[in-house]
Amino acid sequence: MEWFNVGRIVNTHGIRGELRILSTTDFEEERFAVGSKLAAFKKDDKKPTWVTISSSRRHKNFILVTFEGMENINLVEPFKEGLLKVSMDQLAEDELEDNEYYHFEIKDCEVFSEEGELIGVVTDILETGANDVWEVKAQNGKKHYIPYIEDIVKDINVDEKKIIIHVMEGLLE
Known part of the structure; x- marks a missing residue:
């Protein structure tokens, strides 16, 4: 279990x-x-x-x-x-709202840009108060911090373990 x-x-x-x-x-x-x-x-x-x-x-x-x-x-x-x-x-049995997920559902998801480019995999979730921030590890080992906000996160499919984000200027630097 x-x-x-x-x-x-x-x-x-x-x-x-x-x-x-x-x-x-x-x-x-x-x-x-x-x-x-x-x-x-x-x-x-x-x-x-x-x-x-x-x-x-x-x-x-x-x-x-x-x-x-x-x-x-x-x-x-x-x-x-x-x-x-x-x-x-x-x-x-929990009733989650739309766009609410358990951390275990988000961790290990692959993160892609809207253009289909693989950015990395969610390795950790930081709770900052205003919104969660996802730690995304790229294939080269570099870590990116992606805020879980509507302007950036465009689609989450926990069944396919796939997330699509809008890459704003400076987000991945």
């Missing part, structure tokens, strides 16, 4: 079984909502424990959660430094 990280369990919080989570998802409200089911991977463990969120709240830069049936620090201590993940099936 394919898994996708949604949070890192940083530490426990208090003695009532709360865990301090550093979110790694854009869907915090859904992933950490009461009743959500997540796969909890203990540190260095390959097999998940399925958990259900029984409480969730923001605290500073973290999300504090408790799992159903684990309202005691002794029961959640083993999850410290672990990961919370969702399966591919759970991702399929």
Whole structure:
């Protein structure tokens, strides 16, 4: 089964079984909502424990959660430094807007100019706040940084792993 990280369990919080989570998802409200089911991977463990969120709240830069049936620090201590993940099936239930994609769908896509020239392959995605910026590695090893904005990105076909962009002056320098 394919898994996708949604949070890192940083530490426990208090003695009532709360865990301090550093979110790694854009869907915090859904992933950490009461009743959500997540796969909890203990540190260095390959097999998940399925958990259900029984409480969730923001605290500073973290999300504090408790799992159903684990309202005691002794029961959640083993999850410290672990990961919370969702399966591919759970991702399929998300309703993405048009022109919204998961990072894993964009990574490894080939990027072409409107003229059909291969520019490179998306190797990383940087979240800048205003818009994402794609790191595109050319065949010669040079890296280009392509902002994900309407004026530049003209077409995305995740099934074919192909992206077409408008190359503005100075974009690839």
